[in-house]
Amino acid sequence: MEKYGPTRRGATKRPADGGARADAIVVEDLGRTFVDRRGRGAGEVTALSGISLRVAPGEVHGLLGPNGAGKTTLCKILTTTLEPTTGSARVLGLDVTRQSRAVRRSIGLVFGGDRGLYGRLSARENLWFWGAMYGLRRSELRARAELLLERVGLADRADARVDTFSRGMKQRLHLARGLVGNPRVVILDEPTMGMDPVAALDFRALVAELREEGRTVLLTTHDMAEAAAVCDRVSLIDRGRLLMTEDTDAVGRLLSRYERVVAHGVSAGLADRVGALAGVVAVRHEADRLEAETELPSATASVLAVLAGEGVHRVSTARPDLAEVYLHLVGRRGMAVT
Numbered sequence: 001m002e003k004y005g006p007t008r009r010g011a012t013k014r015p016a017d018g019g020a021r022a023d024a025i026v027v028e029d030l031g032r033t034f035v036d037r038r039g040r041g042a043g044e045v046t047a048l049s050g051i052s053l054r055v056a057p058g059e060v061h062g063l064l065g066p067n068g069a070g071k072t073t074l075c076k077i078l079t080t081t082l083e084p085t086t087g088s089a090r091v092l093g094l095d096v097t098r099q100s101r102a103v104r105r106s107i108g109l110v111f112g113g114d115r116g117l118y119g120r121l122s123a124r125e126n127l128w129f130w131g132a133m134y135g136l137r138r139s140e141l142r143a144r145a146e147l148l149l150e151r152v153g154l155a156d157r158a159d160a161r162v163d164t165f166s167r168g169m170k171q172r173l174h175l176a177r178g179l180v181g182n183p184r185v186v187i188l189d190e191p192t193m194g195m196d197p198v199a200a201l202d203f204r205a206l207v208a209e210l211r212e213e214g215r216t217v218l219l220t221t222h223d224m225a226e227a228a229a230v231c232d233r234v235s236l237i238d239r240g241r242l243l244m245t246e247d248t249d250a251v252g253r254l255l256s257r258y259e260r261v262v263a264h265g266v267s268a269g270l271a272d273r274v275g276a277l278a279g280v281v282a283v284r285h286e287a288d289r290l291e292a293e294t295e296l297p298s299a300t301a302s303v304l305a306v307l308a309g310e311g312v313h314r315v316s317t318a319r320p321d322l323a324e325v326y327l328h329l330v331g332r333r334g335m336a337v338t
C-alpha cells in the first residue's frame with residue numbers, strides 16, 4: 001500500500017516551526033447553526049462555534065465529546081456534505097467549500113451505522129462501486145477491493161449480500177469503503193459503533209497501520225479509552241465548542257488521576273471533614289449520600305479511611321466519566337462552559 005512517510009505513536013508530529021509545514025487539516029473559527037424546526041416555532045441551534053483546529057500530516061487525532069457535542073457536524077463539513085455558516089476549513093490545502101470535489105477525492109470517510117452501503121450488493125460489489133466513484137481503473141479497483149476485504153477480515157464473505165451482514169461486519173465494510181480510494185486523509189465518525197470488543201481491538205490495529213502508512217486520521221468517539229489507545233492527540237468538544245487539544249498521554253494521565261467515592265449514611269459533619277482532606281477536589285452531600293471527587297490515589301485512600309473510621313461501609317469508587325473530566329479540565333483552566 002502507498003506510503004506517505006511513516007510516523008510512530010508518541011513521536012511528535014508537529015513540526016518545530018509550530019505548523020508552517022502544511023497541516024493536513026486546518027479549521028479556522030468554524031461555526032455552524034441549524035434552524036431547529038422541532039417543537040413550537042423555529043429556533044436556532046448552534047452545532048459548532050468558533051472551532052479552530054490543526055491536524056498534522058500523519059497524525060491520528062481524536063475528536064471526543066458526548067452526544068450532541070458537534071462531532072458529526074464537523075466531520076460533515078470536512079467531508080463537504082455540509083457547509084459551514086462561518087469560518088473556513090481546509091483539507092490538504094483544499095478549501096472544503098470552494099474546492100469540494102478535490103477534497104472528496106483526497107479523503108476517505110467512514111461513519112457508523114448502515115448509511116452508505118448497498119444492502120442488495122455483495123461486499124465486493126460495494127467496494128467496486130465506491131472505487132469507481134473514486135475513478136479507480138478496473139484492474140486497480142479489483143486488486144484494491146481484494147486487498148481491503150482481506151484487511152478487514154471479510155474475504156470469506158466477499159460475495160454475500162450486505163443486508164445479511166451483522167452490524168459489526170457492516171462497520172468493517174465501511175472501513176474498507178473509506179480506504180478504497182487510497183486516501184491521504186481518513187475521517188472516521190464513530191467507527192467502532194456496533195462492533196464487538198474483538199472487532200474493536202482489530203480496529204485499533206488497523207488505525208495503527210494507517211498511521212504507519214503516514215495517513216492522517218481524524219476519528220470521533222465518545223469513548224475515552226478508545227481515543228487513548230489509538231490517538232496521538234485529542235480534542236475535547238462539548239456543546240459545539242472546542243475545550244482543549246492535548247497529547248493523548250496527557251489526557252490519559254488526567255483520567256487515571258481522578259476518582260469518585262460515593263458513600264451512604266454520611267452526616268453533614270463527616271462530609272465537611274472529607275471535603276477538607278488534601279486531594280479532595282469536590283464534595284456533594286445530599287440527605288445522607290456523599291459524593292467526593294479525588295485527584296490523587298492517596299486522596300481516595302484517605303477518604304476511605306475517614307469513612308471507615310466512622311463506621312461508614314456502604315462505599316464505592318468509580319472513575320469519572322468524560323463530562324466530569326471536562327469539568328475538571330475546564331475548571332482548572334478557568335475557561336467557561338456555557
Ligand SMILES: Nc1ncnc2c1ncn2[C@@H]1O[C@H](COP(=O)(O)OP(=O)(O)OP(=O)(O)O)[C@@H](O)[C@H]1O
Pocket residue numbers: 034035036037045046047065066067068069070071072073074222
Ligand atoms: N440537521 C439538523 N437540524 C437541526 N439540528 C441539528 C442538525 N444536525 C445536528 N443538529 C444539532 O447540532 C448539535 C450537534 O450535533 P452532532 O450530530 O454534530 O453531534 P455529535 O457530537 O456528532 O453527537 P452524536 O455523538 O450524538 O452523534 C446537536 O444539538 C444536534 O441536535
